[in-house]
Amino acid sequence: MLRELLQAVIPxxxxxxxxxxxxxERQVCISCLSALAATGYSPMDNNLIERRLIGRVPYVAASSLYHFRKGDTTRRLIHAMKYHDGTELCYMMGRQLGLDLAASGRFDDVEILIPVPxxxxxxxxxxxxxxxIISQxxxxxxxxxxVTNVLVRHRYTRKQSLRGSAERGINVEGAFRVRKPSLIEGKHVLLVDDVLTTGATIAACADALEGVDGLKISVATLAAAD
Ligand SMILES: [Zn+2]
Incomplete structure (x- = not known):
């Protein structure tokens, strides 16, 4: 009720x-929501995300929900999620991603969600x-x-968006570490991030997770650059 009252005063x-x-409508208007371009990758084996990660991440399945293109609605959405107290927006979009993954049937074996820290x-x-918040x-x-206390980011890296794609891999390499590996041994984890570009961040996470016994990795991001 308070929300409705506030909305009436301050739209x-x-x-x-x-x-x-x-x-x-919550957070995003219907017309923007319908302008988000879904990839349709989740049910597809060997989709663009999997081809991008092949040989770098030993994934079981990987997907992204939306295309991320210069000047499009998804790009504005991702920006709003990061820079305008976008927690409610992140949660809402995380639910959309969850519905997409669940419907595909290819992520049913996932046991633990690990956000890129x-x-x-x-x-x-x-x-x-x-x-x-997307993971939630x-x-x-x-x-x-x-689970947020196993994979940690121990090195501060400059903002990815300010760097060229060739530099990104070097920038993020070795930035992650695993603490308490016993908490995820033998599990199937889903690595979650907002945007996948070159895949360097996910690859760096997978490198850090490499030593964990019996670990299986899947990957899901809200959006992916074409
Ligand atoms: Zn809108």
Missing amino acids: TTCACCGEVLVAG LHWLRWLERGYNQSE GISDVMHRPV
Whole structure:
């Protein structure tokens, strides 16, 4: 009720286009939601994401929900998730990703969700890890626990968006470490991130996880650059 009252006084606007939201709309307006271009990758073996990661990440299955292109709605959405206290938006989009993964049937064996971690300095700056909140949204749909104390980011890296793609791999290589590997031994984990570009970040996470006994890895991101 308080939300409705507030909305009447200060109208909330769409995180993507800035238009005033109408009744029934949350965070993003219907027209922006329908403008998000879904990839359809989740049920597909050997989809573009899997081909991008092949030989670098020993995945069971990998997928991204939306295309991420220059100037499009998805790009504005991802920006809003990171820079405008986008926690509710992250959670909502995480649920969308969870519904997509669950419907595909290819991620049914996943037991644990592991968000790509932020360095603690970046966490302090933003106040939350967008990938962790996306994971909580997935968890709400798929009922798998989110584990954040095993994979850690021990090196502070410059913002990926400011760097060329050739540099990204070097930038993030060796940035992650595993603590308490016994918590995930023999498990099938889903690595979760907001955007996949070259796949360097996911590959660096997989490198760090390599020594964990009997671990199986799948990958899901909300969006992927074409
Ligand atoms: Zn909109």
